[in-house]
Amino acid sequence: MVALDIWYDQTPKDDERNVVICVNTAAERDALIARIEETSDNVAPPMIQVAHSGVKRTTALEVGLGKEKGFIGCTSRAEGGWTVGNGDADTTVDCIYMGNRSEVPVKVGVPMSTVCQGLHELLVSGARPSVVESDAS
Template structure:
């Protein structure tokens, strides 16, 4: 997983905004979905399943939005959802290993 994140960060280092990727579990019908922002220092995780959803929980005093690029288009997420990229990495691994909402995401 770290190699994938490193590759995305390397390939998008010159972009005007950090990239956003979508992650699902292969061979799982109706897999939960992660929307993942991958900035050099900060990123976010958005989680949605048939039963619940939520965002990573960063500094809740922040207001406004932060832009990420998904499929060539700008997407804005709440600034309060940004967390350190290292926590995003851990959340990705947790999702991959358990198939459940990462603990970095609040419902």
């Protein structure tokens, strides 16, 4: 298993004022996703950023967590890409990351089970999830 750092909101998580949440197990990941999904009834679904804990210049994932659909985007130049759904390529949806609005193409939306599978793969192997397609950006 690979420890993951997750950025979700701007509220400090410890005495050193860090906002990162460290996830070491699948149970911790699932509990965090469940807590974040509770806010999915807001105007825009929440987005998190995920990276390997303690590793500089690691690949980071942008992850959207809607009620029914979400997405994963990989920011690495070598391994970059997005999940690919069946939404309109010319339409965007708003997401909220750390209090800021981001527009994401609707075409990257996939079932939440696919998003969870991708996060599980990252946690277990540390590699880019197989649900992220290189040519989808």
